[in-house]
Amino acid sequence: MAQVRETKLPGVGVRHDFTTEDGTDIGVLVHRDGRREILVYDTGDPDACSSLVSLSAADSRTVSELLGASQVTEVVSVVQQNIEGLAIEWIEIAATSSRGGETIGDGQYRTKTGASIVAVIRDDQSIPAPGPDFELLTNDVVVAVGTSEGLTMLRDLIHA
Amino acid sequence: MLIAAGSSEVALGFIELGALIFLLSLLSRLAGRFGITAVPLYLLVGLAVGEGGFVHIDVSIEFVELGAEIGVLLLLFALGLEYSEAELRSGLRTGLAPGLLDMCLNALPGVALGFLLGWDPLAAILLGGVTWISSSGIVSKVLADLGRLGFRETPAVLNLLVIEDLAMAVYLPVVAALIVGGTIMATATSVTIALITVATILLIALKFGRPLSNAIAGGSDESFLLTVFGITLLVAGVAQQFEVSGAIGAFLVGLALSGRAKERAEILISPLRDLFAAIFFLFFSLQIDPTDLLDAAGPALALAVVGVFTKMATGWYAAGRTGAGPRGRMRAATVVIARGEFSIVIAALGSELLDGPELGALAAGYVLVTAMVGPLITRYSDHIPIPDFLTRNETSKQISSNAAISDRS
Structure with missing residues (x-):
C-alpha cells in the first residue's frame, strides 16, 4: 500500500493524501462535521487542487461502497456476530x-x-x-x- | 432600560433597532454576494448613525452598549471553541517561529506609528495589536469559499491563526491590566494577577473541561444554550472583577468545552454570536467621529499598505517552512492580509484612553482597508507575478520536518 500522509487542519478537520501508482497526488479532506472532499492535486502547481469533489456523509458511504469497502464491512460484521458481547x-x-x-x-x-x-x-x-x-x-x-x-x-x- | 420607559419610547427603541438591524442584514447579503466579509460595512453603518453622522440614535443606545459587550464575549468564546486543546498544543509546537515573525513584522509598524503620532505608549501597544492579528473569521471563510481547504499551503495558514489566538490569550489580559495602570508597582501587580488568573482558569479548563463538558452536554437545546451562555457571562464577569479582560474569560470557557458540548455550542451559540457581534461592530464605530476618521485616513492607509506587505511576508515564510511551492506561498501570503474582528476588539479596549478616539478611528480605517482588499488580492493571487529574487533559492525545494505531518504506513 502507498504511504499515506496525514495532515491536521486546525478548526477544519484532517487531510490524508498519497501518490498513486501513476504519479498523481490525491487526497481526502474529512471535515469535523463529517463532510468529505476528494482532492486531486494539480501537476503544474503541486500545492493546488485541480479538481475537488464535495461529499456529504451519505455520499461518502456510497463512494466507499463503490470502491469495494463493502467487503470489509461484511467481514467486520461477521466477526462481531461470532463473538456476542465483545x-x-x-x-x-x-x-x-x-x-x-x-x-x-x-x-x-x-x-x-x-x-x-x-x-x-x-x-x-x-x-x-x-x-x-x-x-x-x-x-x-x-x-x-x-x-x-x-x-x-x-x-x-x-x-x- | 427600555421596559421601564414609557410605551412611546419603547416603540421608538424598537423602530430604531429594527431599522438598524434590517440595514445590517441587507449589507450582510450584499457582502455575501461579493464574497467579502460584512464587518467593514457594519462599521460604515455605525459611522453614519453615530456622533456627527447623518442620523442619530439615542433611545436604544443602552441596549446597543450592553449588546456590544456581550458581542465581544461571544466572539472570543467562539474563538476558544474553534480549536481543540490538542490543536493549540501542536500549533504551539510547530508554529512558534512563524508566530514570532508574525508578531515582530506586524505589531511593530503599529507600535512605531503610535509613537510617531506622539501617543502614550499604551495606545501605541494597542495599535500594534490592531495591526498584528489577522481576522480568523475572514481568513477561514475565504479559504472555504475559494475551495482552498485541501491545498497544501493551507495547514501553514491555519497554524498561523492558531498561534495568533494563543498570543491573544496572553496579550489581552496583559494589556487590560496595563490599562488599569497606576504606579509601576501597581501595574506590575495587576499584570501578575492577570496572568495568574488566566493560568488558573486555563488549568481548571484543561483539568476539568471534559467532565464539565460531559455534565452540561445533555438536555434540550434551550437548557443547553442557557447553561453555556450563563457560564460564559459568569466567568467573564469574574475575570473582569480581577481586572483581567472579561473577553479572555469567555475565550477560556470556549477552550474548556470539548466533545458533544463543543459541537452543540458551535451550532447553538453561533447565531447568537453573529447577532451580538454585529451590534458590537456597530457600537464601536458609533463612537467614532467621522471627522476623526477623515483625519486618520492618511495614517490608516499608510499603515494598511505596510500591513499588507508585512503580513504577506509572514504568510510567505510560514508556507515555505512546510514545503509549499512559490504559487502556494503566494496564496498563503495573500490570504492572511485581512484584519477584522480582533483588531476592533483590541482597539475597543483602549476607548477610555486619552488617545482612544484617534486609536478607534485609525483602527476602523485600517480594518476597512485590509478587510476589503485582502480577500480581493487573494482571489487573484495566482496572477500575481512572483519576483525572481524570492524564488532564486528554490532550486532544491526544502521540505522541513513538520511535526503536524506524519507518515502512516
Missing part, C-alpha cells in the same frame, strides 16, 4: 492521568477489569500486543478488547 474501545491516556509512565503490568488492568490491552497507538504508530512491562506514556491511545462493563471500568482506571 467490544473494542480506544482510550487515550490524558495528560492529567497518572497512568503515564506506568507499565501495563503496574495497572493490573486485566486482573481488575477482564479487558485486555491489544495494542497501543503512539504518535500515529500502532504497537501490537504490548507486554506487561510495556510503559504507557501520556497521549498514547490504548486499544482494548473486553465486555462493555469491563471496558467502562478500564476507562475509569486509566482516567484516574
